[in-house]
Amino acid sequence: MADNLLEVEDLAAGYETKAGFVRAVDGVSLSLAKGEFLGIAGESGCGKSTLAYAVMRLLRDGAGIRSGRILFEGRDLTALGEAAFNEYRWTRMAMVFQSAMNALNPVLSVEEQLMDAVLAHRSVSKAEARAMAIEMLHLVDIHEDRLKAYPHQLSGGMRQRVMIAMALILKPDLLVMDEPTTALDVVVQRSILQKIGELRRKFGFSIIFITHDLSLLVEISDSLAIMYAGKICEYGPSRELYVSPAHPYTRGLMSSFPSLTGPIVRMGGIEGQAPGLLYPPPGCRFAPRCSEAKPICFEQVPSLAPAGEGRLCACRLNGGMA
């Protein structure tokens, strides 16, 4: 579709190990419209970070993309040479990393780091770069008297805001955020998410926000992709997934957190562990943990297929027949 900023098509990516190739992302497809907020959720090890790294082309040393395409405004990023891709990374698409709070350089002040980010990619004067740094700090609610501060002089929430300011200072079209708030307390997490939502409305960039905590995403994201063992098992508008999750795994995740407004229910949680990705089991990867699984689920891989209300579901029992 012409309006889509990003299209990921049947992407396979992972890590070469002595024992073989770990397919951490296995046949993932998704699309992101301009200005859309996509949340990606799933348990630890399901491939969320690998997907983000693949999109940013940051997989190195035996890690990489095996097949599939990543189209940014229709152009296949996987086919670009490194120099051509560098025109996209940080300027058109930026990422805030999982360990973002500690990713700031400890020996450089906030001002130096923000200005360096600008000067590395734009031919502007130092005064202009400083003005951009101040403007961006204001946007993330940090007073400019913090410009000379070093990372250790800032609270965790402030460091996180500085990282977001760094990622946004070149006004990218896509912001990829990998668990950017997990090390923060819940109140700070929420205020940072609200801030990101506010900046998105102001600048119109698209967001991919990755977390294992689905409860953070349901209110703020437009769409949700739920990942399990390297694959997307349910994908669609957040509201629909929240109100009527179709995949048993999504239902398990949704019942693992308390609703703010609904009746009090027992916290669900899902028994068991996700499979290893070196030799994933045949059939549906969730079947061994699924209370609804039938014999066919252990034999045939379900593909993502329309399951009503604009969503796709990969479950033989709940719409995703294909």
Ligand SMILES: Nc1ncnc2c1ncn2[C@@H]1O[C@H](COP(=O)(O)OP(=O)(O)OP(=O)(O)O)[C@@H](O)[C@H]1O
């Ligand atoms: N460098 C590596 N070498 C081999 N396997 C790896 C490597 N990094 C990650 N993996 C494997 O790839 C799979 C996906 O990892 P990934 O970090 O993408 O998961 P994640 O969903 O981001 O998890 P988390 O929520 O813990 O951050 C896991 O099974 C992991 O063990």
Ligand SMILES: [Mg+2]
């Ligand atoms: Mg991760």
